[in-house]
Amino acid sequence: MSEGGVFTFSAQAACGRADVFLSGNMPQLTRSALKKIFDGGGVEINGKAAKPSHGVRAGDVVSVVVPAAEEYSVQPEAIPLDIVYQDADLAVINKPQGMTVHMGNGNKQGTLVNALLYNLDSLSGINGVIRPGIVHRIDKDTSGLLVVAKNDAAHLSLSKQIAEKTCRRTYIALLEGVVKQDSGNITTYIGRDPKDRLKMAVVPPEKGKLAITDFAVEERFEGYTLCRFDLKTGRTHQIRVHAKYMGHPVVGDPVYGIKKQKFALNGQLLHAARLEFTHPSTGRRMAFTAPLPDYFTDVLKKLKRQ
Numbered sequence: 001m002s003e004g005g006v007f008t009f010s011a012q013a014a015c016g017r018a019d020v021f022l023s024g025n026m027p028q029l030t031r032s033a034l035k036k037i038f039d040g041g042g043v044e045i046n047g048k049a050a051k052p053s054h055g056v057r058a059g060d061v062v063s064v065v066v067p068a069a070e071e072y073s074v075q076p077e078a079i080p081l082d083i084v085y086q087d088a089d090l091a092v093i094n095k096p097q098g099m100t101v102h103m104g105n106g107n108k109q110g111t112l113v114n115a116l117l118y119n120l121d122s123l124s125g126i127n128g129v130i131r132p133g134i135v136h137r138i139d140k141d142t143s144g145l146l147v148v149a150k151n152d153a154a155h156l157s158l159s160k161q162i163a164e165k166t167c168r169r170t171y172i173a174l175l176e177g178v179v180k181q182d183s184g185n186i187t188t189y190i191g192r193d194p195k196d197r198l199k200m201a202v203v204p205p206e207k208g209k210l211a212i213t214d215f216a217v218e219e220r221f222e223g224y225t226l227c228r229f230d231l232k233t234g235r236t237h238q239i240r241v242h243a244k245y246m247g248h249p250v251v252g253d254p255v256y257g258i259k260k261q262k263f264a265l266n267g268q269l270l271h272a273a274r275l276e277f278t279h280p281s282t283g284r285r286m287a288f289t290a291p292l293p294d295y296f297t298d299v300l301k302k303l304k305r306q
Contacts, residue, residue: 001050005152008063018043020050022064026156029066037064066152074102074132079115083287089154089281090147091120094290097143102242116148123148124155135159136169136234141267142255144171145275146288157280162234170274171229171239172218172292174299175248176258179225183216184232184244188236197228199255200237202245211235213242221303224251228273239270251299263299271296 005048007026015021019034026132029037034054037043042065043050078261082094083095095101095112102113116123116133125131135158141157147167161167163166191208193201219226229239240256243249249257252265276287279295292300 005105006063006065007156008061011058011060011062013058015056017052018045018050018054018062021056021062023290025062026159027159037066040067042067055275074113074117075109076118077109077114078118079110081112081115083119084145084290085286086120089150089279090158091116091150092145092147092275092288094144094145095138095272097141097293097295100140101137101146102134108222120148120150122150124150124152124188134161138272139237139240139268139270141252142171142270142272143293143296144272145169145288145291146272147275147277156281158277160302161225161277165232166278168274168276169234169272171231172271172273172296173227173229173239173243174251174269174296175225175227175243175246176251177222177223177225177248178213179217179227179246180247181217181277183214186213186215186245188242188245190238190241200235202241205237209233209235211238211242213238215242215246222306224303226300240268263302265295265299269296269299 009025011021019038022034038052041049043062045054045056045060065257084092086092093112100111102111113132116121125132135147135149135155138144138146143154147158149158158167188202188211189205189208190200190211191203193199205258210233214230216228216234217225218228231238240250240253244256250268250270251257252261252263253268257268272290274287275291276285278284279286
């Protein structure tokens with residue numbers, strides 16, 4: 001449960017608007033949450049109340065009062081979790097395919113948050129009543145590792161690492177078709193698909209956010225390619241959109257993949273296989289891995305037999 005708190009930052013250089021400066025330093029706060037804090041007089045620059053448009057100069061001290069989170073509206077559920085690691089600050093979870101991370105779009109039960117509230121003794125409250133502890137997400141039908149914050153200090157540290165790209169996230173995916181390049185980089189802008197607002201797409205720079213993904217071929221099969229993806233940014237559906245952009249969508253992807261699937265799958269063959277970050281308290285670099293789930297390896301065995 002969050003008690004809120006006062007967070008202070010010293011500007012190392014001129015940073016333009018105060019809201020932009022704080023978005024960069026506190027990426028876990030949504031735009032609406034940050035706006036509420038500004039509207040309530042919760043942001044000061046050098047001890048004086050600041051507006052979102054207030055300029056931040058080198059040497060300025062910016063403080064923000066984050067209000068305490070409300071009582072959790074999500075109920076704990078006795079759902080088993082694969083907890084790879086946990087301590088007083090964080091937990092690393094190996095999420096199964098089919099589990100939504102938090103409430104939304106009609107998902108009020110059976111989410112990872114429901115399970116976390118039952119299985120862990122505490123969660124950060126910065127993200128409010130819907131997403132306690134959630135630092136980053138992986139899609140419902142994507143399996144694998146994500147880190148959960150158990151207090152607000154850990155949440156701030158982990159979120160900053162993701163924003164500054166020092167948190168490394170590696171995924172394994174099976175792609176349609178044979179990828180010719182052994183490795184490469186995909187740099188685009190991703191935003192809402194103008195033809196379908198429920199989907200994401202590669203869009204012009206002014207309509208999206210920068211999305212950077214490195215990839216490397218792990219193994220080629222007849223008609224398929226096993227690839228490793230390293231996220232440099234964390235946009236919604238980034239790997240799935242970039243795989244489609246390559247002309248090789250993820251096998252089993254019901255949104256961005258091909259309609260006719262050879263295998264009986266419940267979702268895309270995309271797995272968050274490795275997670276690396278610096279521990280918020282000890283400063284120690286930590287790395288975790290999670291093996292491919294059985295349904296994924298079963299498909300690979302069938303392809304190898306061919």
